[in-house]
Amino acid sequence: MLLALFLVFAIGTAEWAEARQFRTREGKQLHMVSSEPRNDQVLHQSPARIVINFSKQISSGSFKVTDNYGSDLTDGKVDVKGKSMSASLRSLSSGRYTVRWRASCSCSDPDASDSFSFTVQ
16 A cells, blocks of 8 residues: 555656656747737727747747738838847728737747737727
């Protein structure tokens, strides 16, 4: 009985340690830390630019701002500088918009990609 309890404890501890190590590694990889506008933000006027800030310096990146019909509304090229990327937007009418982004850093991290949305009223 004592041996069985020891094995359950040992296996549980090893799984917990492995999960913690994965979360720690994941937290150090390239990821988005903030954006302007923020995810799910409701704006009263169209934003002039989209800015996405990252956990590490990025070497390249891209994003598209789309409406409910999938039309790309980004106006011009995406500027990558340090830990952020940004681009100008066309004037947006009322509606919900999605920003789909992808970024790379010069380190050994894999590319990061995700999306966020905002609404213009």
